[in-house]
Amino acid sequence: METQYLLGVFDSEEPMLAAFRKMKEQEIEIEDIFTPYPIHEVLENHGKKSKITIVGWFYGFFATIGVLAFLVYTAVIDWPLNYGGKPSNAFPSFLVITIILVIFSITILSLFTFAWRANLWPSNVKPIYHERATNDKFVILVNKEKVDEVKASKVMKETGATEVIEK
Amino acid sequence: MYNTELRGPLILGNKSLNQITEDITAPLYARPKFWWIVGLGISSTLMLFGAWAIYVTISTGIGTWGVNNTVGWGWAIINFVWWIGIGHAGTAFSIFLLILRQEWRSSINRAAEAMTVVAVGCAALFPALHMGRIWNFFFIFPYPNTRGPLWVNYNSPLFWDFIAISAYLLISASFWYLGMIPDFATIRDNAKSKVKKAVYGFFAMGWRGSVGEWKRYEGLSYILGGIAAVLVVSVHSIVSTDFAVSVEPGWHTTIFPPYFVVGAIFSGFGMVMTLMIIMRKIYKLEDYITNAHLDKVAKILIFVSLIMGTAYMTEIFVAWYSGNEYEIFTFFHNRITGDFTIQFWGMVIFNAIVPQLMWFKKIRSNLLIVFLISIGINVGMWFERFNIVITSLTKNYLPSAWAEYSPTFVEVSIYLGTLGIFIFGVLLFFKYIPVIAISEVKAVNKHQVKGKKEKVTSETLTEK
Numbered sequence: 088m089e090t091q092y093l094l095g096v097f098d099s100e101e102p103m104l105a106a107f108r109k110m111k112e113q114e115i116e117i118e119d120i121f122t123p124y125p126i127h128e129v130l131e132n133h134g135k136k137s138k139i140t141i142v143g144w145f146y147g148f149f150a151t152i153g154v155l156a157f158l159v160y161t162a163v164i165d166w167p168l169n170y171g172g173k174p175s176n177a178f179p180s181f182l183v184i185t186i187i188l189v190i191f192s193i194t195i196l197s198l199f200t201f202a203w204r205a206n207l208w209p210s211n212v213k214p215i216y217h218e219r220a221t222n223d224k225f226v227i228l229v230n231k232e233k234v235d236e237v238k239a240s241k242v243m244k245e246t247g248a249t250e251v252i253e254k
Numbered sequence: 255m256y257n258t259e260l261r262g263p264l265i266l267g268n269k270s271l272n273q274i275t276e277d278i279t280a281p282l283y284a285r286p287k288f289w290w291i292v293g294l295g296i297s298s299t300l301m302l303f304g305a306w307a308i309y310v311t312i313s314t315g316i317g318t319w320g321v322n323n324t325v326g327w328g329w330a331i332i333n334f335v336w337w338i339g340i341g342h343a344g345t346a347f348s349i350f351l352l353i354l355r356q357e358w359r360s361s362i363n364r365a366a367e368a369m370t371v372v373a374v375g376c377a378a379l380f381p382a383l384h385m386g387r388i389w390n391f392f393f394i395f396p397y398p399n400t401r402g403p404l405w406v407n408y409n410s411p412l413f414w415d416f417i418a419i420s421a422y423l424l425i426s427a428s429f430w431y432l433g434m435i436p437d438f439a440t441i442r443d444n445a446k447s448k449v450k451k452a453v454y455g456f457f458a459m460g461w462r463g464s465v466g467e468w469k470r471y472e473g474l475s476y477i478l479g480g481i482a483a484v485l486v487v488s489v490h491s492i493v494s495t496d497f498a499v500s501v502e503p504g505w506h507t508t509i510f511p512p513y514f515v516v517g518a519i520f521s522g523f524g525m526v527m528t529l530m531i532i533m534r535k536i537y538k539l540e541d542y543i544t545n546a547h548l549d550k551v552a553k554i555l556i557f558v559s560l561i562m563g564t565a566y567m568t569e570i571f572v573a574w575y576s577g578n579e580y581e582i583f584t585f586f587h588n589r590i591t592g593d594f595t596i597q598f599w600g601m602v603i604f605n606a607i608v609p610q611l612m613w614f615k616k617i618r619s620n621l622l623i624v625f626l627i628s629i630g631i632n633v634g635m636w637f638e639r640f641n642i643v644i645t646s647l648t649k650n651y652l653p654s655a656w657a658e659y660s661p662t663f664v665e666v667s668i669y670l671g672t673l674g675i676f677i678f679g680v681l682l683f684f685k686y687i688p689v690i691a692i693s694e695v696k697a698v699n700k701h702q703v704k705g706k707k708e709k710v711t712s713e714t715l716t717e718k
Contacts, residue, residue: 099271123271123440124697125468133465139473147481161396161405170409180409184417186488190481191421197477198428202459205470207435211460221440221463223271 090253092118093236094216095227095243102247103225104128109242115235118228121220139204143197150192154185216254264358265699266541274699275440278690281537282441289536290681297677304671307664308383316386318664324657325647329665330380332639336521337377337672338419338493339635343522344370345426345486352479358550360694361542365533366526367430368687372679374423376672381415383668411495418489425485429478432471435461436693490518497642503580504646507572513565517638520558520605524631527551529680531625533689542690545619552618555609555631563606584646594645597637604634
């Protein structure tokens with residue numbers, strides 16, 4: 088059977104990081120890395136960028152404008168009501184609702200953005216390359232079409248991979 | 255990083271990663287224990303009581319409660335504020351400690367957040383029932399209706415409250431679920447039974463722990479952490495404005511928002527303490543929820559208890575200093591002395607005085623005493639809400655308008671019902687969700703092992 092991927096399986100973080108650094112050095116392209124917990128060196132140096140925090144800021148910015156506009160439209164323009172002679176455009180008390188609803192909007196919108204960008208949704212089935220990558224194994228995945236197979240497997244074995252699997 | 259031995263280790267026994275997974279997921283695979291089924295039975299009975307009381311309240315009306323024209327807010331509002339307060343711990347715990355990068359949050363945050371979600375749900379029930387005509391509940395949404403459209407009053411703290419509580423419930427639940435996704439994936443990959451694989455696989459949403467997933471996960475955690483920190487403070491400030499904007503003696507003070515927020519964190523941490531001591535005992539999780547964790551929670555309780563004491567004294571001082579006869583009457587003749595002395599002094603003793611015993615290491619490390627103190631804090635905080643709601647309302651301005659208040663069986667049953675919901679929810683959480691955040695604990699474990707190694711080498715160096 089034709090296999091597409093090469094999996095380097097490591098027992099702990101340090102040898103996996105050693106392999107990661109070495110492969111970066113030798114410019115062997117890494118397809119993906121699966122780890123049981125986030126490892127910051129990998130997240131920062133792997134090359135994948137996430138703009139979710141910036142996007143979150145924009146959600147907040149537009150939500151602020153939207154909520155304030157809604158409050159002003161309903162309470163001042165559409166149907167101003169006299170509550171004990173207080174001004175209809177009660178900006179300070181609008182702020183409370185604005186803060187809460189902006190927090191609410193950012194949460195909902197960035198949750199959906201997260202689900203979309205990280206490709207996660209209920210009952211989603213993605214290929215699981217190594218069953219224990221969510222438990223205690225650290226797995227480096229390379230695409231055999233893009234890299235020199237022999238070189239990659241040599242680096243993995245040198246740095247202490249417990250097994251190198253073709254899949 | 256957290257390398258010092260001084261404050262005690264966060265995970266005991268040099269665990270391997272696989273062992274962490276097995277230790278924490280063991281209760282999920284085990285058959286339900288006898289105590290669990292008994293607990294489920296008791297809480298279901300309490301919930302049935304609550305359901306009956308809610309039926310009576312809705313079908314007959316608020317007249318079945320002990321509230322009257324003078325004392326318009328009774329047990330419902332006391333319990334609402336009490337539950338919301340308890341619900342604050344989860345988010346306070348997760349969020350503040352996440353932002354401050356305190357690693358010791360990792361063993362406790364999952365359970366604290368579970369507590370939050372259930373407690374806020376219980377809290378939300380009370381104002382909804384207090385509306386009386388609950389079938390007109392949707393009037394509170396600002397929607398284009400056929401009555402004008404008549405929009406809601408955005409200047410009313412009661413409307414702020416509605417917005418804040420619903421947002422808080424949703425956001426704490428999202429944050430909780432987000433943290434569980436990697437752990438559900440772990441269970442999906444480790445479970446033997448096909449049903450478990452399918453169910454947890456459904457909720458794991460295809461998580462594999464890849465770089466892209468972790469990166470966005472961390473980004474989203476910090477977004478939610480940053481904004482929810484604001485939310486925690488603002489929700490209880492808003493609850494306090496329900497009181498503070500009313501011209502009632504004892505309510506109309508500017509100290510209320512910080513006083514309520516601190517009180518909420520205090521009662522929440524008290525409940526966290528109670529729950530953690532029970533949880534580590536029944537699931538034998540002493541290696542993960544170590545004495546060091548409980549010690550830290552105890553220290554926070556001491557500090558917050560001091561703030562509570564200061565707030566009580568400030569209130570009394572300001573009442574006297576204002577020279578306002580109604581304020582002076584409320585504080586000096588209706589709280590410190592008078593009909594409600596038990597509640598007032600109960601509040602002071604349980605919240606401000608007894609927790610101070612934990613300054614002594616001997617008391618702080620005796621878990622039975624700490625457990626009793628934490629229960630005392632929950633009782634004391636209930637008394638505090640009783641003081642605020644009932645003493646101010648029963649005797650305010652005109653003696654001709656004074657009235658007595660005592661709860662009816664229906665009101666008490668609703669409260670028992672929410673206790674049932676809380677216990678039921680926590681029991682389900684114990685059985686079906688990993689009680690400790692597995693992936694986070696693994697990351698903490700790494701630092702622990704690293705720290706130990708560094709320590710050993712430096713010691714051996716000095717010896718040489």
